[in-house]
Amino acid sequence: MRAPSVRRGPDSPIGPHRPLRLGAVSAVSESAVSSTAARRPMIAPSILSADFARLAEEAASVAGTEDSPGADWLHVDVMDNHFVPNLTLGLPVVMALRAATDIPLDCHLMIEDPERWAVGYAEAGAHNVTVHAEAAVDLLGIARDLRAAGARAGLSLKPDTPLEPYLDVLRHYDTLLVMSVEPGFGGQSFLPATLAKVRQARHLVETGHLRLLIEIDGGINAETIEEAAEAGVDCFVAGSAVYSAPDAGLAVTTLRDKAAAARPAH
Numbered sequence: 693m694r695a696p697s698v699r700r701g702p703d704s705p706i707g708p709h710r711p712l713r714l715g716a717v718s719a720v721s722e723s724a725v726s727s728t729a730a731r732r733p734m735i736a737p738s739i740l741s742a743d744f745a746r747l748a749e750e751a752a753s754v755a756g757t758e759d760s761p762g763a764d765w766l767h768v769d770v771m772d773n774h775f776v777p778n779l780t781l782g783l784p785v786v787m788a789l790r791a792a793t794d795i796p797l798d799c800h801l802m803i804e805d806p807e808r809w810a811v812g813y814a815e816a817g818a819h820n821v822t823v824h825a826e827a828a829v830d831l832l833g834i835a836r837d838l839r840a841a842g843a844r845a846g847l848s849l850k851p852d853t854p855l856e857p858y859l860d861v862l863r864h865y866d867t868l869l870v871m872s873v874e875p876g877f878g879g880q881s882f883l884p885a886t887l888a889k890v891r892q893a894r895h896l897v898e899t900g901h902l903r904l905l906i907e908i909d910g911g912i913n914a915e916t917i918e919e920a921a922e923a924g925v926d927c928f929v930a931g932s933a934v935y936s937a938p939d940a941g942l943a944v945t946t947l948r949d950k951a952a953a954a955r956p957a958h
């Protein structure tokens with residue numbers, strides 16, 4: 693794992709050297725986690741589980757109706773067969789999707805050299821562009837460039853990557869994507885141990901140390917979404933639970949309702 697690029701000192705983009713520490717977060721209080729749940733849970737269907745020959749229709753199937761809100765974001769998994777052992781799609785498909793749907797695109801770059809590619813996804817119209825901490829060298833530069841190109845900047849951590857080394861960098865990001873499976877494939881089983889990271893991040897958001905949206909990705913379905921919601925997730929990526937369901941739109945509604953019910957403040 694490469695260290696994040698963080699400059700220190702009086703002119704540091706992250707301010708004076710007063711790094712965040714997780715010590716104060718070791719005992720996450722229930723109230724800190726549960727007081728968050730004011731916003732509607734967001735659902736981001738992952739098109740990795742969709743029919744790639746019918747992407748526009750698959751996007752439309754989760755767009756919602758006048759009576760029921762559809763997907764908040766459409767999650768687009770970009771894999772390069774280097775950072776992960778799978779190959780999916782790239783910029784041309786994202787551009788085509790952008791033209792085919794109004795659902796904000798949430799591009800998750802599971803690629804090496806994100807410094808080279810990330811901003812292109814923002815320029816292609818992605819609403820949120822997430823890079824992997826394990827793949828990047830210049831995390832501050834990526835966040836700056838994504839925001840300058842008009843996108844939200846997202847940082848993702850694999851299941852075994854700790855949060856603490858990235859706390860200062862995360863002050864410059866809009867989204868934290870906690871991977872709850874090893875990145876690379878849909879349809880894997882949810883790893884509950886990854887929720888510890890969600891609770892840590894939620895506590896830091898609730899106490900004003902971080903200001904970002906907490907997203908989770910991998911193995912989210914009707915059985916696992918409640919515990920993720922209880923831990924403090926804002927946005928739930930779901931691939932097979934949506935696109936393997938008989939009615940993808942209904943699956944989105946069901947997942948959102950379950951997440952909303954599991955949030956203690958609701």
Ligand SMILES: O=C(CO)[C@@H](O)[C@H](O)COP(=O)(O)O
Nearest residue numbers: 740875876878879911931932
């Ligand atoms: O990024 C990934 C996998 O690497 C995910 O976005 C998957 O697409 C989620 O699929 P399910 O686990 O929900 O089936």
